[in-house]
Amino acid sequence: MHIVITGGAGFLGARLARTLLARTAFSLAGAAPAPITRITLVDRAPAPADLATDARIAQVVGDLNELLANAPQRVLPEDASAVFHLAAAVSGECEADFDLGMRSNFAATHGLLEVCRQSGRAPVLVFSSSLAVFGSSPELPLPEVIQDQTLPTPLSSYGIQKVIGEQLVADYTRKGFIHGRSVRLMTVSVRPGKPNGAASGFFSGMFREPLAGLRAACPVPDATPVAIASPARTIEGLIRAAEASDAEWGLRIAVNLPSLSTTVGDMAAALGRVAGPAAVALLDRTPDPAIARIVKTWPGRFEWTRARALGLAADESVDAIIRDYVRENPDAVRAPAAA
Amino acid sequence: MHIVITGGAGFLGARLARTLLARTAFSLAGAAPAPITRITLVDRAPAPADLATDARIAQVVGDLNELLANAPQRVLPEDASAVFHLAAAVSGECEADFDLGMRSNFAATHGLLEVCRQSGRAPVLVFSSSLAVFGSSPELPLPEVIQDQTLPTPLSSYGIQKVIGEQLVADYTRKGFIHGRSVRLMTVSVRPGKPNGAASGFFSGMFREPLAGLRAACPVPDATPVAIASPARTIEGLIRAAEASDAEWGLRIAVNLPSLSTTVGDMAAALGRVAGPAAVALLDRTPDPAIARIVKTWPGRFEWTRARALGLAADESVDAIIRDYVRENPDAVRAPAAA
Numbered sequence: 001m002h003i004v005i006t007g008g009a010g011f012l013g014a015r016l017a018r019t020l021l022a023r024t025a026f027s028l029a030g031a032a033p034a035p036i037t038r039i040t041l042v043d044r045a046p047a048p049a050d051l052a053t054d055a056r057i058a059q060v061v062g063d064l065n066e067l068l069a070n071a072p073q074r075v076l077p078e079d080a081s082a083v084f085h086l087a088a089a090v091s092g093e094c095e096a097d098f099d100l101g102m103r104s105n106f107a108a109t110h111g112l113l114e115v116c117r118q119s120g121r122a123p124v125l126v127f128s129s130s131l132a133v134f135g136s137s138p139e140l141p142l143p144e145v146i147q148d149q150t151l152p153t154p155l156s157s158y159g160i161q162k163v164i165g166e167q168l169v170a171d172y173t174r175k176g177f178i179h180g181r182s183v184r185l186m187t188v189s190v191r192p193g194k195p196n197g198a199a200s201g202f203f204s205g206m207f208r209e210p211l212a213g214l215r216a217a218c219p220v221p222d223a224t225p226v227a228i229a230s231p232a233r234t235i236e237g238l239i240r241a242a243e244a245s246d247a248e249w250g251l252r253i254a255v256n257l258p259s260l261s262t263t264v265g266d267m268a269a270a271l272g273r274v275a276g277p278a279a280v281a282l283l284d285r286t287p288d289p290a291i292a293r294i295v296k297t298w299p300g301r302f303e304w305t306r307a308r309a310l311g312l313a314a315d316e317s318v319d320a321i322i323r324d325y326v327r328e329n330p331d332a333v334r335a336p337a338a339a
Numbered sequence: 340m341h342i343v344i345t346g347g348a349g350f351l352g353a354r355l356a357r358t359l360l361a362r363t364a365f366s367l368a369g370a371a372p373a374p375i376t377r378i379t380l381v382d383r384a385p386a387p388a389d390l391a392t393d394a395r396i397a398q399v400v401g402d403l404n405e406l407l408a409n410a411p412q413r414v415l416p417e418d419a420s421a422v423f424h425l426a427a428a429v430s431g432e433c434e435a436d437f438d439l440g441m442r443s444n445f446a447a448t449h450g451l452l453e454v455c456r457q458s459g460r461a462p463v464l465v466f467s468s469s470l471a472v473f474g475s476s477p478e479l480p481l482p483e484v485i486q487d488q489t490l491p492t493p494l495s496s497y498g499i500q501k502v503i504g505e506q507l508v509a510d511y512t513r514k515g516f517i518h519g520r521s522v523r524l525m526t527v528s529v530r531p532g533k534p535n536g537a538a539s540g541f542f543s544g545m546f547r548e549p550l551a552g553l554r555a556a557c558p559v560p561d562a563t564p565v566a567i568a569s570p571a572r573t574i575e576g577l578i579r580a581a582e583a584s585d586a587e588w589g590l591r592i593a594v595n596l597p598s599l600s601t602t603v604g605d606m607a608a609a610l611g612r613v614a615g616p617a618a619v620a621l622l623d624r625t626p627d628p629a630i631a632r633i634v635k636t637w638p639g640r641f642e643w644t645r646a647r648a649l650g651l652a653a654d655e656s657v658d659a660i661i662r663d664y665v666r667e668n669p670d671a672v673r674a675p676a677a678a
Contacts, residue, residue: 098514106449110445139589139590140488140590140592149479149490150490151488151489151490151491151592152490153592154506154509154510155513157510157514160506160507160509160510163506164503164506164507167493167499167502167503167506168499168503170493170499171493171496171499174494175437175496250478251478251479253479253490253492
């Protein structure tokens with residue numbers, strides 16, 4: 001089996017690739033299990049060294065829009081039967097640079113769907129949507145708990161572009177051009193590595209940097225609600241979407257992945273319990289209105305009825321999420337904090 | 340004031356132009372009333388003679404996508420301050436020809452929004468969306484009554500493309516690129532003239548053809564619910580959307596225009612009351628599964644809270660809708676039926 005991951009050199013893409021490579025066999029859309037013989041990582045950046053040196057990994061390094069226009073068979077090789085579409089410009093970038101978001105999220109997603117359609121092979125396509133499709137405002141407040149069927153009312157260009165992707169995936173699926181599954185990723189924490197341009201970036205940075213002994217921005221009030229999921233739970237959701245048969249998957253509307261409802265204050269407290277008060281003292285609580293403006297519109301409580309029916313679960317606690325990060329990233333954690 | 344109407348030579352576009360030309364002054368988005376000095380009709384077809392000979396009418400005849408790409412200033416002249424975007428491929432066409440729909444509805448709407456944005460003048464843009472954004476299925480039944488805030492779950496490519504248009508209009512408005520208003524048109528009946536490719540076409544044909552002494556297809560069961568609006572009520576909705584100030588318009592999500600909830604059987608009965616049993620006898624009740632498959636997913640009952648707050652109302656009765664058509668189209672009605 002040959003699987004494509006767009007954004008495959010990014011944090012989630014690389015982790016997804018590693019998780020898939022560790023599987024002895026993979027059951028795609030309910031079909032009989034088969035070994036994964038190849039994973040193609042499509043990304044602007046080269047893959048991490050461990051993946052780059054794996055014989056089953058192929059890399060296609062380049063701009064996704066250009067590749068789709070000029071070398072579509074490199075993005076979707078002839079024997080590829082599944083695509084995880086993770087490539088995207090992130091929320092903060094899209095808000096600052098409208099054209100970037102429309103190109104990277106709107107046009108690229110449409111272009112990828114067209115390449116899948118033109119292949120005539122109806123590949124499985126897992127589309128990574130986002131909780132950012134939900135935006136709450138005083139004029140149109142969201143319900144207290146978001147369901148799979150709550151009306152998306154995005155308040156960011158990123159959220160709009162993700163809703164449009166969901167709609168396209170639904171119609172390409174209905175028409176039989178792909179076997180599409182849209183999953184709405186929650187706020188992923190703790191992302192390792194460097195900060196990215198996502199408005200939600202501090203939800204990882206507020207753990208990652210203090211654990212490394214560095215100061216970190218935590219620019220919104222303690223009471224700010226947030227629905228988070230660890231990288232492990234997020235990858236589980238993406239993989240389960242690809243494995244589910246059409247009947248198991250059911251409706252073509254997007255599935256909210258499981259999340260743990262917490263607040264920024266509770267997250268800081270968990271950091272203190274795991275890493276001590278010195279870690280909490282590294283949090284810089286200077287408000288950032290640009291970040292707050294986006295983040296405050298995102299809901300903090302979700303129901304994930306369909307995800308639960310697929311066997312998916314949320315993380316147990318924020319403490320567990322932090323401990324997972326410490327265990328998985330020993331080199332990024334200073335010894336005292338990891339103790 | 341200079342106003343652009345895409346699809347301006349079509350039935351609704353031409354009627355909108357006539358209605359606007361009859362106004363001595365027009366108040367755009369709550370601004371002070373001003374006379375309409377020019378209306379540009381953009382359409383693949385030439386305008387009807389009465390409009391073509393009006394000195395205030397300018398015609399741009401051509402393919403909208405090509406015009407947007409090659410001569411955007413012809414679609415949005417420098418002094419144009421409002422656009423009614425009515426041009427679209429219709430539901431039946433989009434279902435039969437996926438590329439046509441994606442080009443005419445998805446790409447053209449995005450292209451028009453880009454031209455509006457690039458103008459830097461933030462024109463008022465009224466986007467004609469459709470009740471077809473709502474699709475009911477056994478797996479995901481719609482609520483009995485559709486509200487403005489009901490989740491769209493389109494079951495046709497046309498409906499998907501309209502939802503995407505609504506989302507783009509919302510974001511271009513939020514970003515200040517346009518003053519956008521999306522209105523969801525109900526099933527317009529009675530459309531004069533020739534049948535078009537819309538799956539809903541028979542909702543007009545079942546009145547229009549018998550009134551002209553011709554047989555007409557009425558290919559779905561009597562109990563089929565439908566939410567209809569006369570051409571006059573539909574044009575009122577489009578115009579009110581352009582007139583409303585940003586504050587009056589409020590939310591950026593689409594507005595359901597008012598509709599009269601009826602059924603195919605009640606429509607046939609109304610035809611009998613207005614035009615006699617001979618007219619009803621001209622209805623051909625042979626089922627058409629392709630039409631039924633689309634139409635049966637559309638809801639028949641709407642609430643139009645926001646439209647009502649804007650002063651809009653539904654038609655009084657099906658009988659009144661038919662009588663309006665007879666009065667407005669004397670040449671298309673045979674004398675006995677018009678009696």
